[in-house]
Amino acid sequence: MFSKLALATLSLAALAASLPIAAPTNTSSERVITDRYIFYQGDGSINAGWPSQDSWGSWEELWNANVPLMRGSCGWNGWGADNSDNEINDIQNAINTISGQTGVDRRFVLAVIMQETGGCVRAPTSNNGVVNPGLMQSHNGGGSCAGINPCPTSEIFEMVSDGTAGTPFGDGLRQTLQRTSAVLGNSGSRAVYAAARMYNSGSVDYADLNNPFTSTRCYAADVANRLTGWTFAPRGC
Numbered sequence: 001m002f003s004k005l006a007l008a009t010l011s012l013a014a015l016a017a018s019l020p021i022a023a024p025t026n027t028s029s030e031r032v033i034t035d036r037y038i039f040y041q042g043d044g045s046i047n048a049g050w051p052s053q054d055s056w057g058s059w060e061e062l063w064n065a066n067v068p069l070m071r072g073s074c075g076w077n078g079w080g081a082d083n084s085d086n087e088i089n090d091i092q093n094a095i096n097t098i099s100g101q102t103g104v105d106r107r108f109v110l111a112v113i114m115q116e117t118g119g120c121v122r123a124p125t126s127n128n129g130v131v132n133p134g135l136m137q138s139h140n141g142g143g144s145c146a147g148i149n150p151c152p153t154s155e156i157f158e159m160v161s162d163g164t165a166g167t168p169f170g171d172g173l174r175q176t177l178q179r180t181s182a183v184l185g186n187s188g189s190r191a192v193y194a195a196a197r198m199y200n201s202g203s204v205d206y207a208d209l210n211n212p213f214t215s216t217r218c219y220a221a222d223v224a225n226r227l228t229g230w231t232f233a234p235r236g237c
Contacts, residue, residue, distance in 0.1 A: 001161050033057035034228030044193035044209045057118055058205045062075040063092065066114055067121040073118030080122040081149045087121050090153045091135070094160040102165050102174045108192055109164050111226040112136055112173060112199065115219065121151040121159075128172070136163025138171025165214060170176040173199060180204065187223075196223040 042048035057065070067088060074082045083091075091113070099106035116137045117123035124146045125133040133144035141162030145151035166172030166214060171179075179185040179193035183206065197211075198204045200219040205211035209220040216222075218237035220232075 024225075033061045035065070035229055035231050035233045037225050037230050037233050038221075039218070039236045040224055041210060044190040044197075044205050044220060044224075046189070048144050050224055051189065051228050053192075056107055056189075057229050059107055059110075062110055062227070062229070065120065065229055066110065066226075069114060069231055070119035074120040074122050077118065077120060077123075079120050079124060080147065082149060083119065083121055087151050087156065090156040091121070091150075091160070096155065098160045098164045100171075104164050104173045104177060105192070107227055108173060108177075108196075108223075109160065110162065111223045112196065113160070114226055114231075115196075115222055116163075116198075121145045121154060121156060122148065134159035134162060136160065138162035138172065139165045141169075152216075171199070182209060185233045192227075193220045193224055196220045 040048070040050045042050070043170050044050050046052050056062075062100060066070040070083050070088050070091065072082055074080050095106050095109050095113070098104075099109055113119050113135050117135050119135065121135060122145050123135060123137070125131060125144055126137060131140045132138060133141055133146070135143075135156070138159070139162075141159065143155050143158030143160075143162050145155050147160070148155070162172065164172045164174060176195040177187065179190060180198060181191040183204075184191050184194065193209055194204050194206060197209050197220040201213040201215035203213050205213075210217055213217070218235075221237060222235070
């Protein structure tokens with residue numbers, strides 16, 4: 001969330017060269033998601049080369065591609081026991097439920113979870129001026145399973161809710177997307193990438209979504225890549 005670096009991005013990127021490349025998944029004859037990283041630059045628009053929503057993977061494609069990351073992200077980062085099958089299933093159910101309640105595309109929720117913590121339910125709480133706990137490193141949220149094994153279903157739902165619906169202390173994806181959609185006049189892919197930028201840094205330079213302010217430079221570009229299938233490939237930012 002605001003004023004911090006995503007916990008998992010750098011450590012997972014450093015491991016990427018030594019990890020097996022996940023095979024692309026496909027649920028239609030028209031599209032296959034690709035595990036690759038493209039360094040998108042500029043304002044997040046299709047004209048600037050950023051992917052349209054039509055080029056995002058389906059929910060099933062993106063979920064299946066990211067499960068292998070969820071299975072290993074806790075251990076790779078030294079955050080405790082890796083996610084169990086039950087915990088991964090709870091993440092999926094929580095995303096589906098909270099997405100339905102908030103209207104936030106579940107693919108966007110998944111992308112931010114993977115960006116923030118690699119889907120590790122035991123991710124630690126960060127604090128760089130703002131307390132950021134849980135799967136989505138929410139703004140002073142109430143959900144966390146740092147040091148807790150197994151992670152209760154209720155905590156997993158709370159972590160996803162804190163990051164998506166927001167907390168009494170700060171915005172979630174629903175609020176940042178509302179704000180960027182209002183500025184841009186639509187809620188398409190550019191608004192989503194700008195909302196990711198705002199979620200990470202609290203501010204948006206609409207002409208340059210890689211302007212980090214005090215946070216992760218390529219956060220919006222990372223999220224765009226996650227929405228089109230990036231998982232294990234080296235991070236090219």
